[in-house]
Amino acid sequence: VSTSPGLDTTTVDLDTVIAAASAAAPALAATPPAQRRELLVAIADALDVAAEELVPVAQRESHLTEERLRGELSRTTFQLRLHGDTVAVGAGWPAGGRPDLRRVLVPVGPVLVFAASNFPFAFSVAGGDTAAALAAGAPVVLKAHPGHPELSARTAAIITDALAAHGAPHATFAIIYGERAGRDALLDPRIEAGAFTGSPHGGRALADLAAGRERPIPFYAEMGSVNPVFVTPAAAAARAREIATGYVDSFLLGAGQFCTKPGLLFVPASHREAVLDAAAAAVRERGAAPLLTGAIAAAHARSRSALCSHPGIRAIVGDGDSAGSGGYPDCPPPVLLATELTTLLDDVEAIAAECFGPTSIVVSYRDTGDLHAALGVFTGELSATVHGESDEPLAAELVTAVARFAGRVIWNGWSTGVAVSHAQHHGGPYPAATGVFTSVGTTSIRRFLRPVAYQNVPDALLPAPLRDDNPWGLSRRINH
Amino acid sequence: VSTSPGLDTTTVDLDTVIAAASAAAPALAATPPAQRRELLVAIADALDVAAEELVPVAQRESHLTEERLRGELSRTTFQLRLHGDTVAVGAGWPAGGRPDLRRVLVPVGPVLVFAASNFPFAFSVAGGDTAAALAAGAPVVLKAHPGHPELSARTAAIITDALAAHGAPHATFAIIYGERAGRDALLDPRIEAGAFTGSPHGGRALADLAAGRERPIPFYAEMGSVNPVFVTPAAAAARAREIATGYVDSFLLGAGQFCTKPGLLFVPASHREAVLDAAAAAVRERGAAPLLTGAIAAAHARSRSALCSHPGIRAIVGDGDSAGSGGYPDCPPPVLLATELTTLLDDVEAIAAECFGPTSIVVSYRDTGDLHAALGVFTGELSATVHGESDEPLAAELVTAVARFAGRVIWNGWSTGVAVSHAQHHGGPYPAATGVFTSVGTTSIRRFLRPVAYQNVPDALLPAPLRDDNPWGLSRRINH
Numbered sequence: 001v002s003t004s005p006g007l008d009t010t011t012v013d014l015d016t017v018i019a020a021a022s023a024a025a026p027a028l029a030a031t032p033p034a035q036r037r038e039l040l041v042a043i044a045d046a047l048d049v050a051a052e053e054l055v056p057v058a059q060r061e062s063h064l065t066e067e068r069l070r071g072e073l074s075r076t077t078f079q080l081r082l083h084g085d086t087v088a089v090g091a092g093w094p095a096g097g098r099p100d101l102r103r104v105l106v107p108v109g110p111v112l113v114f115a116a117s118n119f120p121f122a123f124s125v126a127g128g129d130t131a132a133a134l135a136a137g138a139p140v141v142l143k144a145h146p147g148h149p150e151l152s153a154r155t156a157a158i159i160t161d162a163l164a165a166h167g168a169p170h171a172t173f174a175i176i177y178g179e180r181a182g183r184d185a186l187l188d189p190r191i192e193a194g195a196f197t198g199s200p201h202g203g204r205a206l207a208d209l210a211a212g213r214e215r216p217i218p219f220y221a222e223m224g225s226v227n228p229v230f231v232t233p234a235a236a237a238a239r240a241r242e243i244a245t246g247y248v249d250s251f252l253l254g255a256g257q258f259c260t261k262p263g264l265l266f267v268p269a270s271h272r273e274a275v276l277d278a279a280a281a282a283v284r285e286r287g288a289a290p291l292l293t294g295a296i297a298a299a300h301a302r303s304r305s306a307l308c309s310h311p312g313i314r315a316i317v318g319d320g321d322s323a324g325s326g327g328y329p330d331c332p333p334p335v336l337l338a339t340e341l342t343t344l345l346d347d348v349e350a351i352a353a354e355c356f357g358p359t360s361i362v363v364s365y366r367d368t369g370d371l372h373a374a375l376g377v378f379t380g381e382l383s384a385t386v387h388g389e390s391d392e393p394l395a396a397e398l399v400t401a402v403a404r405f406a407g408r409v410i411w412n413g414w415s416t417g418v419a420v421s422h423a424q425h426h427g428g429p430y431p432a433a434t435g436v437f438t439s440v441g442t443t444s445i446r447r448f449l450r451p452v453a454y455q456n457v458p459d460a461l462l463p464a465p466l467r468d469d470n471p472w473g474l475s476r477r478i479n480h
Numbered sequence: 481v482s483t484s485p486g487l488d489t490t491t492v493d494l495d496t497v498i499a500a501a502s503a504a505a506p507a508l509a510a511t512p513p514a515q516r517r518e519l520l521v522a523i524a525d526a527l528d529v530a531a532e533e534l535v536p537v538a539q540r541e542s543h544l545t546e547e548r549l550r551g552e553l554s555r556t557t558f559q560l561r562l563h564g565d566t567v568a569v570g571a572g573w574p575a576g577g578r579p580d581l582r583r584v585l586v587p588v589g590p591v592l593v594f595a596a597s598n599f600p601f602a603f604s605v606a607g608g609d610t611a612a613a614l615a616a617g618a619p620v621v622l623k624a625h626p627g628h629p630e631l632s633a634r635t636a637a638i639i640t641d642a643l644a645a646h647g648a649p650h651a652t653f654a655i656i657y658g659e660r661a662g663r664d665a666l667l668d669p670r671i672e673a674g675a676f677t678g679s680p681h682g683g684r685a686l687a688d689l690a691a692g693r694e695r696p697i698p699f700y701a702e703m704g705s706v707n708p709v710f711v712t713p714a715a716a717a718a719r720a721r722e723i724a725t726g727y728v729d730s731f732l733l734g735a736g737q738f739c740t741k742p743g744l745l746f747v748p749a750s751h752r753e754a755v756l757d758a759a760a761a762a763v764r765e766r767g768a769a770p771l772l773t774g775a776i777a778a779a780h781a782r783s784r785s786a787l788c789s790h791p792g793i794r795a796i797v798g799d800g801d802s803a804g805s806g807g808y809p810d811c812p813p814p815v816l817l818a819t820e821l822t823t824l825l826d827d828v829e830a831i832a833a834e835c836f837g838p839t840s841i842v843v844s845y846r847d848t849g850d851l852h853a854a855l856g857v858f859t860g861e862l863s864a865t866v867h868g869e870s871d872e873p874l875a876a877e878l879v880t881a882v883a884r885f886a887g888r889v890i891w892n893g894w895s896t897g898v899a900v901s902h903a904q905h906h907g908g909p910y911p912a913a914t915g916v917f918t919s920v921g922t923t924s925i926r927r928f929l930r931p932v933a934y935q936n937v938p939d940a941l942l943p944a945p946l947r948d949d950n951p952w953g954l955s956r957r958i959n960h
Contacts, residue, residue: 026884099893103903103923106883108916192909211691215859215910379695390938399941403586403932404506411937413579422957423583425933429672430695436588436930443583443931450916451923452883453905457891458870461879477902 008178014185020171021110021139022190027169029107029137032464032472037084039168040134044077046162047126047155054154058120061148063290063329068254069120076121079128079420083135086422086442099456102466105449107137108218109192112185114206116197117147117292118257124148125155125175128420128440129195129220134172136448141191142175143182147293152177186210186219193448194219197259197439199356200431207434220447222439224354225382225432226263227415230371230398232388235412236271243267243387244278247360248286250414252334255289256358257296260383260415263354265362266341266374272364276316276338279362283317283336290329291357297330300357304335307359310350312343316362334358341365341374348377368394375401380429383408383415407432488658494665500651501590501619502670507649509587509617512944512952517564519648520614524557526642527606527635534634538600541628543770543809544734549600556601559608559900563615566902566922579936582946585929587617588698589672592665594686596677597627597772598737604628605635605655608900608920609675609700614652616928621671622655623662627773632657666690666699673928674699677739677919679836680911687914700927702919704834705862705912706743707895710851710878712868715892716751723747723867724758727840728766730894732814735769736838737776740863740895743834745842746821746854752844756796756818759842763797763816770809771837777810780837784815787839790830792823796842814838821845821854832857848874855881860909863888863895887912 009017031039047054051073058069111133116123123129125142133140144152156175163172176185186194186209194210194217196203203221210219231243251262267275291297307313318335341363344351351361365371371394378384384402386409388395403409407428408418418426424441427433437447454462464471489497511519527534531553538549591613596603603609605622613620624632636655643652656665666674666689674690674697676683683701690699711723731742747755771777787793798815815838824831824843831841845851851874858864864882866889868875883889887908888898898906904921907913917927934942944951 099899101899101901101903103905108909207696208691211688211696216687216691216914217910218915390940396941399937400943403943406932407930408933408935409937410935411941413936419579419581421581423581423933425583425931427931429588429930430697434696436698436927438931447916450887450909451905451907451918452886453888453903454879455888455890456893457879457889460870461876461891463880463883 009176009181011184014176014181017141017174017176018110018185018188018190021141021174024139024169024171025107025109028139028172031137031168033474034472035167036135036137039163039166039172040080040084040131042162042166043126043159044080046158047073048077050154050158054151057151057154058148061151062117062120062292064120064254064292072119072121075420076126079122080126080131082420083131083442083445086135086445101453101455102462103451103453104463104465105446106452108448108450109138110141110190111138111448112141112143112182112191112194114143114182114194114196114198115145115152117145117296118254118259120148120151123197125152126159128444129197130173132444133195133448135445138193138448139171140173141185142173143185144175144177149177183209187213189213189215191217193217195439195447196221198223200224200354203434218447219434220437220439221434222259222382222427223431223433224259224356225428226352226354226378227260227381227383227385228264228266228378229262229385229387229415230402231265231267231275232386232392232394232398233268233270234389234392235387236268236275238389240271240274241278244275245282246414248279248282248336250416251360252283252286252358253416255291256334256360257292257356258416260418261360262385262415263360264352265360266371267362267364269364269366272338272362276362279336280317283334286334288331288333289358290331294330296356297332300332300355300359301330303353303355304332304357304359306350307337307355307361308335310347312347313337313339313351313361332358337361339363341370345373345377352377371398378405380432381406382426382428382432383410385410385413385415387412405429407438489656489661491664494656494661497621497651497654497656498590498665498668498670501621501654504619504649504651505587505589508619508652511617511648513954514952515647516615516617519643519646519652520560520564520611522642522646523606523639524560526638527553528557530634530638534631537631537634538628541631542597542600542772544600544772548734552599552601555900556606559602560606560611562900563611563922563925566615566925581933581935582937582942583931583933584943584945585926586932588928588930589618590621590670591618591928592621592623592662592671592674594623594662594674594676594678595625595632597625597776598734598739600628600631603677605632606639608924609677610653612924613675613928615925618673618928619651620653621665622653623665624655624657629657663689667693669693669695671697673697675919675927676701678703680704680834683914698927699914700917700919701914702739702862702907703911703913704739704836705908706832706834706858707740707861707863707865708744708746708858709742709865709867709895710882711745711747711755712866712872712874712878713748713750714869714872715867716748716755718869720751720754721758724755725762726894728759728762730896731840732763732766732838733896735771736814736840737772737836738896740898741840742865742895743840744832745840746851747842747844749844749846752818752842756842759816760797763814766814768811768813769838770811774810776836777812780812780835780839781810783833783835784812784837784839786830787817787835787841788815790827792827793817793819793831793841812838817841819843821850825853825857828857851878858885860912861886862906862908862912863890865890865893865895867892885909887918
């Protein structure tokens, strides 16, 4: 099978890839967790060894900085090892009952992963979805993002070599290229689940394909967010400048190309000028940074122009004409916008929409009644942030209220930066994500597992996690 | 709001019902688990008290026996109490990390439950989906099954009274009637999840509606199954008669109207006659039993006629003409059919399809190579059963193989009877179910919960399950 970066996978090659992944599924499912951990650690080790080779390719293809990419690669290999540890300590969950009933989570089978562009390591070929599917014991067919074809191919080769060297079943991992191949794979009856990180438009189109199959499959899309930030009057009075600079640092991280970028900062009108002055100064200190791909640059230019030409929105730093060079790589200077809550409420669809790139809007509110109206605007967000004082009744109200639509609630901090841990939740009601699972952190593994209950099956015929002697030493719940 | 049994809920009433459920959601979500358990126990107690009133109504409307219905009601109230216990001991799941990150499962919001006809208690108004959603803290809008309108209305009234008497938020539970109201409710943006037990046709149609919404919601459909049974040559040699009578008892339970009814029994050709003779004798001892509804009787008559007129299928007991009286209640006598594996493999779609009612097919196979071909027929089943000898290599192979498509694997037993317990899994790959969750047992509660992570939120502002002092005394994972 050809894996030339940039060359679309042919229909014939795709069939070969999926047939092999399908054939690999039972063998991979049968690997003990300790061996599965070994495979994940092998991939992590091999990626770390190749850092000097990979990071320059990633820089060239993504226009991100060396420092950012080195950090991201470390996070990526940490994630692979953590997922390995997680399955090695507790994948089974039997419990007694009448009749003898023992339940275990088994891999769903071949998983199709759509890589993202904005994290060339952490949400791409060796990213969270790949780590989770392999940890679950499911073969991965990875649809590469066109934004970094060479890095994708090289990362895939490292994964494939590491898996082969450690005795993984043939075709545990494969990479495919091209939008058509991705769609065809999603419709292939041998694919059992899909995972995606990207735009709401792309995610919904793929989710619809998955749901419309003759045999529908779970499709886990993480589709970005506005990530609203609510600043209370007390917090604004105590630290307007600190909040303003923290906001600018956060929304300009990665040139504003984080799915957790704060797109709206709600501030009391009483402190609007203080916040805007400090934020404007911070934005002016920043230079223009290149965007990841031509498509992202074009989309950003379009949505930014629309915001800048909106009659109710003022440009505080930059304007619609500064959207970029038009060439590629496109390096648009950052833009800070401002509006009033009443304007936003009159045109929610235009103003409270994600603008992926270095643009964000400060929204001022008159009183806390207005704030409650603002809360009603959001239905599904990856995160919501509250800046407040802990003895302030409004702060408690806000923390409770934002949890109704957000997957993660942040206090006096910033939404960019998503720790990979057991307690993480990176998801949220639609349109932040589809389904009730996280795409970051160890419980993301659960997406690629399904339960099987065994009733009165003799010990010798049970799968290892359910045998009385617990040969894999898993954590289990028994008789409770 | 009118809740007259049999009268379809109007559009205006439906809006009132859903608005109220939506308003109830935050209050119900805020109830401590101990209180939620109290509500569930109150419903269970009230139903038990009303048994003498409810069971006769259920008999009249469902044509099931008093004994069966008394048992089913006990299971139903046990389930309510068990789900209450489950949430009271461990709904939260925080774990440490950097930054301070604490994760909790919160209710999704109003859940629309479609009741089934074949278990007027256990999968209807107070059934598993209602118990799971209330245990999760989600208001329930229950779409009644037209097969037992009076029992549905009475059960709903008992639930509503029990909830009110124990301080549940207003509109924690509501009942609606009619197919149109059910569809309209599923499309209502205030409904956050759906659950269904019934036919693949109906389940898929509703799942497509849920997936096609502007804001798609999770839809958990449990859609029935063929529940194949595989008898090895050694098991057939050891106990052909016992297996045959067990099979007949199982497939005729509830007049064959269980989603776990064994629809296909695979036996070695060498023991075909012994199995068929014993099974035929057992079937002949059974009388005709009334089916649940006219629609089910008509559907059964159609699919049974098609099987009986299939050139490769022989009627061992009964035939196509014995499909029923044509009147209602329709009491078709049981029918036992037989065919060969090669015939089945030539026409999988016609023969390996669920025939809901008192009809089942014995399929004989020549050798174990044939059996492997038979295994390839199934993609998603609620259960698969193996009758074998534990030291037989074929038995071990079968147990492993059937777990690839079945949600529950049964050894030397029968698939009818689904224990409500922590370890149960009643689901399976599509078309047995949509999604990766069970619809029976305590983990079914997870369907109506979504995670929220709290980052660096002060203790006083955290929801109770995440506070350092753990005021609700939940089981939690911390720092691991």
